[in-house]
Amino acid sequence: MLPKVLIAASVKPIMLAILAQDGESYGYEIIQRIHALSGGKIQWTAGTLYPVLHRLETEGLVESMWRKPDGERRRKYYRLTPQGEAAMSTEKQQWMDVNAVLVQLWGPDLALR
Amino acid sequence: MLPKVLIAASVKPIMLAILAQDGESYGYEIIQRIHALSGGKIQWTAGTLYPVLHRLETEGLVESMWRKPDGERRRKYYRLTPQGEAAMSTEKQQWMDVNAVLVQLWGPDLALR
DNA sequence: ACCCTATATATTGCACCACGATATATCGGT
């Protein structure tokens, strides 16, 4: 089980990155996607995901539309806005800044072998 | 400015890693250390650091002792316990698990150039 | 018809956390 704070820090960048890669998706699918992507290590629940999606929409980083594909159930599809793409770059840079510090502390394993 | 949630997620692994590398240190010094290590990007304040240090001690991951080096002020020095070293390994693994997902999503830039 | 499972979204309440603000104390330099 991953610590709550680590989930909290990664949920936004991961969500933005998934939407950037997939073009558009919806809540339930995103939950399965991250589960598969992480090899089962990250298991978001509905109580985690939907509030985040709504927050991102309020911030103008994603936009949503209800749609009902033929023979399928109606779903609320999300896609990135231009601001969302910009936000993803920022989040990526911030994550990498912190990651660089940790890599530095954990040792020069990368350069040396 | 880094998001609060990212600070929250990184403060524990970074603190444990600093103590693992330095052997022992104290609050004020750790603040300067992380500032330098991150090139000024991470700026912990006393209000951030001391509660974390106390929490780590309560969890048994660090131990502390007041000491007064000759000609210097008294300081509360911290060092890792064996449980602290184990916790650092766990934190490292968890961070890398999440990082792997992000790297995967951000693209195969590393392997290709 | 009935039930069960999977799919799909939404909300509430609790526990936890960073951190600005604030307080206290000590040292060296001017």
Added chain:
DNA sequence: ACCGATATATCGTGGTGCAATATATAGGGT
């Protein structure tokens, strides 16, 4: 005497994950 740097401590506020709960619908088995 004063000031800035050093050094530790705590409180209040705002923000967060997430279990629990609620609601709705499609498909398959009996």
